[in-house]
């Protein structure tokens with residue numbers, strides 16, 4: 001991730017709450033029983049994200065595309081949805097109890113791989129580009145085995161929250177005209193169709209709808225998102241958003 005700055009982490013409500021560092025935030029969320037977390041994608045997540053991408057989309061990005069996005073695309077932000085392990089020792093305690101070679105390898109893996117944790121399974125991801133005047137959702141996908149369990153919604157909430165924290169007033173995306181599940185997800189969050197890009201997809205020349213959510217920085221949209229978060233919590237339980245602005 002090219003960005004630096006404040007790490008904000010929170011349960012879905014209250015979202016504005018923050019912790020001084022990501023590790024403390026993770027501990028706090030585990031302590032209160034948060035099972036699902038949306039957090040920034042780390043390089044070590046990429047193999048799992050590529051699996052999800054291959055499963056979800058007819059044509060995949062070339063190898064190393066995600067590496068390029070994470071390390072060189074200054075306007076890109078990627079989030080992953082993970083299920084947090086609740087049982088057993090915390091990762092750092094487990095590492096302390098491991099034999100010396102295991103500790104060294106574990107430390108190296110974390111140093112090379114970023115924040116990803118071996119126990120976490122990546123269940124979905126979202127890609128967001130933040131050019132000067134908008135937030136563009138370039139990809140969202142959930143493992144087929146885990147769809148219809150609120151993960152797409154959680155990722156979208158994370159992406160929209162990140163866009164709001166960056167002060168963007170407009171969110172846009174393209175979606176296949178045949179992709180009714182994705183359109184239903186976006187419409188639930190207030191996106192509306194604003195145009196069509198003919199023959200947009202190279203694999204079958206299908207048209208794309210352009211969808212947009214305006215007023216992302218407005219009190220009305222903020223209120224609607226708070227309502228959706230409250231509904232989300234009551235339906236799916238606690239979840240965490242850990243966002244790097």
Ligand SMILES: CC(C)(COP(=O)(O)OP(=O)(O)OC[C@H]1O[C@@H](n2cnc3c(N)ncnc32)[C@H](O)[C@@H]1OP(=O)(O)O)[C@@H](O)C(=O)NCCC(=O)NCCS
Pocket residue numbers: 056057139140141142143146147148149150151152153154174175176179180181182184185186188
């Ligand atoms: C689109 C996608 C990300 C949704 O993820 P998901 O985790 O299954 O979605 P959720 O369980 O969070 O569902 C949230 C909302 O999305 C809509 N939705 C999701 N799947 C749906 C389906 N199969 N049929 C109708 N609506 C659906 C509903 O509005 C749902 O809200 P509800 O549960 O109150 O009805 C997932 O289907 C996916 O990965 N598809 C393949 C990749 C893709 O098409 N990405 C979008 C590219 S534009």
